[in-house]
């Protein structure tokens with residue numbers, strides 16, 4: 512555990528604002544090799560990533576994290592890349608999200624036997640195209656898919672141990688374009704008003720109750736985010752109308768089922784409409800099992816808190832991992848993530864390492 516603070520501070524001093532790396536990945540690789548891991552650097556596009564593995568008895572447990580950070584912005588009292596310690600807290604961009612958790616996991620694994628690997632990307636905060644998704648493809652091709660993966664994103668709200676994430680909602684964006692025929696407002700029979708087709712379609716979409724939610728999920732929700740015609744005239748029927756919408760959905764739906772629904776609804780109201788869909792992640796839920804039970808037990812043993820298991824928040828890289836193996840997320844308290852003077856109490860960082868260590872060694876894991 513004496514590794515924890517020096518490693519966390521070394522990482523925090525790297526200006527690894529996506530897509531920059533500033534030596535963060537090679538610093539990790541050097542540490543992991545010293546600890547007996549076999550490290551495979553994986554460069555995709557201009558992004559540095561790595562996979563590290565140490566053989567051992569028992570199930571194959573993976574830890575996933577990212578070394579990239581969001582820009583610091585203005586107004587810090589402590590140097591965002593200085594790794595300063597004040598009032599028993601460690602300051603720096605990435606202290607919480609999530610260089611601190613990476614250091615905690617490596618410190619935990621350092622003196623703990625077992626089959627452990629790390630999936631570390633430099634592309635999580637931006638597009639996430641050349642990161643975790645591609646590392647998992649590489650892992651599958653090389654027979655490295657773990658039995659369980661723990662993502663170290665900050666999940667806790669108030670106290671370390673209060674929240675584990677066992678799934679995430681999916682997110683789908685749609686852009687609708689309804690063509691019509693432009694014309695004089697006084698001669699509508701010579702025109703085809705696209706707004707009169709778009710509005711009933713949107714009304715029908717917005718009116719549907721997608722589902723009522725479930726034990727671990729909020730109800731799915733469709734939100735119309737923009738309706739645009741851009742018509743400056745009062746006496747012109749416009750030639751086309753567009754709209755955009757976003758759907759946050761639970762596992763009762765998926766990209767295919769939502770696409771079918773949107774397509775079918777539009778076809779009835781506006782047969783010529785064009786629909787462009789981008790799904791940034793499917794919904795997933797990791798059913799309770801031995802690994803999530805071991806994680807919960809490790810948290811309770813260390814903190815005395817029984818964590819709530821939920822699926823709140825936006826998407827994370829867990830959406831890529833869930834296609835291959837069960838995945839849960841547990842990390843620090845997220846209160847200062849992406850904020851000025853991002854910081855973690857050192858005692859909390861040590862506690863996180865202790866939780867990870869108990870989890871790695873627990874028979875259920």
Ligand SMILES: [Zn+2]
Pocket residue numbers: 577608609635664665
């Ligand atoms: Zn993060």
